[in-house]
Amino acid sequence: MTEAELYSLYKGVYVPTHLHPPESLRYCEEFTFRPDDILITTYPKSSTTWMQEVVPLIVSEGDLTPVLTVPNWDRVPWLEEHRAILLNLEQRASPRVFATHFHHHMMNESYFKIKPRVLYLMRNPKDVFTSSYYYYGMASYLVKPGTQDEFMEKFLDGKITFGSWFDHVKGWINDLKGSVEKIAKFLGKSLSPDVTEKITEHCVFKNMKQNKMSSLSLVPEEYMDQKKSEFLRKGKKNHVTQLKGENKKEKPDLIYSLSYNA
Structure with a gap:
């Protein structure tokens, strides 16, 4: 299947339509942050799952119960994904822990006003490319990668989900203001x-x-x-x-x- 069939263009980048339907993106756009929220921010395939394990364990002071009983997508939900709407995040006790693949410029008005705590995790782009290549080959909601050379061209041009790795990192790390x-x-x-x-x-x-x-x-x-x-x-x-x-x-x-x- 093609990009037109599997992806939506949101704020200039592709997002998988299956995981990010319009109502989920609208929920994310209207979401209200708290100052003590913790936001794990990554480009896809940048060890996000690892941070979804580490951060809750730090917050719980080593209590393994959350990571052994709650799936990571509910324990540290993606604000832009369809599951977020179902989790009553507004009622969660602080500190709430979330994840996002959004670029810095894609964050909503509440984020820039409230300024929650952010953990930005950056991974070597060569490793991101390799991990992404195999992930695209097995995920049904992503366009098949083709050859490594073909996928490399898309990767460098930002014509994959969540756009350019370079722009993503630059936006989050190089916020001069x-x-x-x-x-x-x-x-x-x-x-x-x-x-x-x-x-x-x-x-x-x-x-x-x-x-x-x-x-x-x-x-x-x-x-x-x-x-x-x-x-x-x-x-x-x-x-x-x-x-x-x-x-x-x-x-x-x-x-x-x-x-x-x-």
């Missing part, structure tokens, strides 16, 4: 929204590159020959080493991560 807010809080500084926005805008890569005081363009050529390579270049990776072959795609750089707590 959120990082400015967290750093300011850690340093004991209370910044107004206008000041936070000003700092964020100034520190965007392309703007920093134009600042001679920061680009090291004032360093004498005998130490740094920036005619050969600028110190601040593009802020992007120019290639990704493939599992097979030497195909290259330009993808966002991931080196500017500051925290896993988004």
Whole structure:
């Protein structure tokens, strides 16, 4: 079966229609977070199941009962999946623990207003690719992967469920404005929204590159020959080493991560 038959396009990315019917996505969009909620956030096949085991055990202080008696999809439910509607999550005692595969920009208004606690788990993309390839081959609600080379092209282009691994990681890890807010809080500084926005805008890569005081363009050529390579270049990776072959795609750089707590 094809993408058109098995997937829905939601906020710019494919989601499996069987697991994420319209009423489930609507429920997720209207869901109200609490400040002490714990949200496990991952790109698919990034060891989510492992975190769905670890976090409840930490919350229960080592009591094995929850993980031995409750399926992980109910113990740590996916907010965007059809099961969430049936679980009376609004009545659960705090701290509630949830999971999501959503990109940062896909989160609802309540998330950005309440700012629950987030655990973002990132896995090596080569391992994600391999695990995804075999998973797509056995899951009836996903488009069959074809050959590894064919699936690699889809993986790199983000034409699989939940889109691009690169965009997913960049969105959650490289939240510059959120990082400015967290750093300011850690340093004991209370910044107004206008000041936070000003700092964020100034520190965007392309703007920093134009600042001679920061680009090291004032360093004498005998130490740094920036005619050969600028110190601040593009802020992007120019290639990704493939599992097979030497195909290259330009993808966002991931080196500017500051925290896993988004």
